[in-house]
Amino acid sequence: MLRTHTCGELTKEHADQTVTLCGWVAARRDHGKPIFVDIRDRYGITQVVFHPAISKEAHELVGKVGPEFVIKVTGTVTVRPEKLVNPDLSTGEVEVGATGLEILNSSLVPVFEVDEHVEVSEDLRLTYRYLDIRRRKMLDSLTTRHKLCAIIHDYMDKAGFLEVETPVLTKSTPEGARDFLVPARLNEGKFFALPQSPQLFKQMLMVSGIDKYYQIVKCFRDEDLRADRQPEFTQLDMEMSFVEENDVFNVTERLFQRIFKEIKGIDIPVPFPRMTHREAMEKYNSDKPDLRKEGEDFNLTWIVDFPMFKYNQEEQRWESEHHPFTSIKEEDLKYLESGEYDKVRARSYDLVLNGNEIGSGSVRIHKKDMQKKIFDIIGFSDQEAQKRFGFLLRAFEYGAPPHAGAAYGVDRLVAILTGLDSIRDTIAFPKTQKGNCLITDAPSEIDNKQLLDLGLMALKKGDDDA
Structure with missing residues (x-):
């Protein structure tokens, strides 16, 4: 190890010890002979004093150090006089008298100051994200995400x-x-897709006998972006066999209890309140109402009994409100048979946190005949259903158990826990609202050889097909 301690570690307990710190130059203050340098890493900041009386060589070399230089400092820990203690720093009671200095790397003058209080445009922050992540707000966000x-x-x-x-x-x-599509080079003219969710695979895992599944997974959707959307996003995905809604609720509520206790120090009561979709729309004209009472920082509520179908006027057909793999409330099966699809309620549920849909799930269909019936209602012919979902229907023929699950948005949850307005500030390297990565300039054109290898030709909208 190049260092003995981090820059957020030293206290009065380390007085008179010889230590070595590594980090970035956060600030340099020349006061005649003594030169003060704040050295920073992700753990904190330590003040280092360079004085010719301690080390003439180190004092001369520090004059060549600029902002964001990477340095290695060796010195002795001393306790600051009481009037010079900095209460804003965990290391504010001490400083290090430098006996040695090594410049590990230089830095260009930063395009913006790595300071929490300096306003910087988001485009500039995303272009130089490696600088932005050095700022405390971003470090705290990524640390919370890790926790x-x-x-x-x-x-x-x-x-x-x-x-x-x-x-x-x-x-x-x-x-x-x-879908985001990926050309399959070894299967000319065919494409993979990046998953919008692991929905069908986790249902097949239930058929496999994996009765309790989860993963923290990347998902992809090629849609117009908003402040709370990214083309690639992360969710906690879970599924269980031989369960009903209450079982999913119980697992989720205990998890969220622990999350809020360990990250925010807050005890949240369980079970979470439940409200039907109809009641939410009638009272609040929203299926994700913010139900916080005065003085309440967080409110978690289940919204249940969503409509199973919605009618697409433009295409003149019924569509799934959530997705077509959701089971139907038993008492509404009669409406399915009579064709009164607007009265059919799904066994689906959303978890709403402070007016944000933080997750959703449902009890799933596990019988082939019912699944084919739903496909038929939303306009899939037998041939089309077989083409799209034949693998799932085939799996249902081999003993699919009753199962249910949910998925919860990690990005949005981190944003709420940290009080951030945008999920982009919870992701190390996010896309812009136009779906671009400013740091790598992606998406970008590829060369003709790559296109030829894939049997593709790049056309812009409006190009003549001929």
Whole structure:
């Protein structure tokens, strides 16, 4: 190790010890002979004093150091006089008298100051994200994200869930948002799709006998972006066999209790309140109402009994409100038979946090005949249903158990826990609202050889097909 301690570690307990710190130059203040340098890493900041009386060589070399230089400092920890203590720093009671300095790397003058209080445009922050992440706000966000994922993994493991990875290259089954397509070079003229969710794979895992599944998974949707959307996003995905709605609710509520306790220090009561979709729309004209009472920072509520179908006037057909794999409330099966599809309620549910849909799920269809019936109602012929979802229908013929599950948005949850307005600030390298990565300039054109290898030709909209 090049260092003995981090820049957020030293206290009065380390007085008179010789230490070595590594980090970035956050500030340099020349006061005649003494030169003060604040050295920063992700753990904090430590003040280092360079004085010719301590080390003439180190004092001369520090004059060549600029903002964001990477340095290695060796010195002795001393306790600051009480009037010079900095209460804003965890290391504010001490400083390091430098006996040695090594410049590990220089830096260009930063395009913006790595300072929490300096306003910087988002485009500039995203273009130089490696500088932006050095700022405390971004570090705290990514640290919270890590803590959240660590809690999820520990909780799910102790609850008996298996983490199973599902494919990233899969079949295109467009229903709702557009798929991101990937050319299959070895299968000319054919394409993979990046998954919008692991929905069908996790249902097949239930058929496989994996009765408790989860993963923290990347998903992809090629849709117009908003402040709360990204083309690639992360969700906690879970599924269980031989369960009903209440079982999913119980697992989720205990998980969220632990998340809020360990990250925010807050005890949230369970069970979470439940409200039907109809009641939410009648009272609040929203299926994700913000139900916080005065003085309440967080409110979690289940919205249940969503409509199973919605009518698409433009295409003159029925569509799934959530997705076509959702089971129907038993008392509404009569409306399915009579064709009164607007009266059919699904066994689906959303978890709403402070007016944000933080997750959704449902009890799934597990019988082939019912699944084919739903496909028929939303306009899929037997041939089309077989082409798109034949693999799932075939799996249902081999003993599919009753099952249910849910998925919860990690990006949005981190944003709410940290008080951030945009999920882009919870992601290390996000896309812009136009779907671009400013740091790598993606998406970008590819060369003709790559296109030829794939049997493709690049056309712009409006180009003549001929």
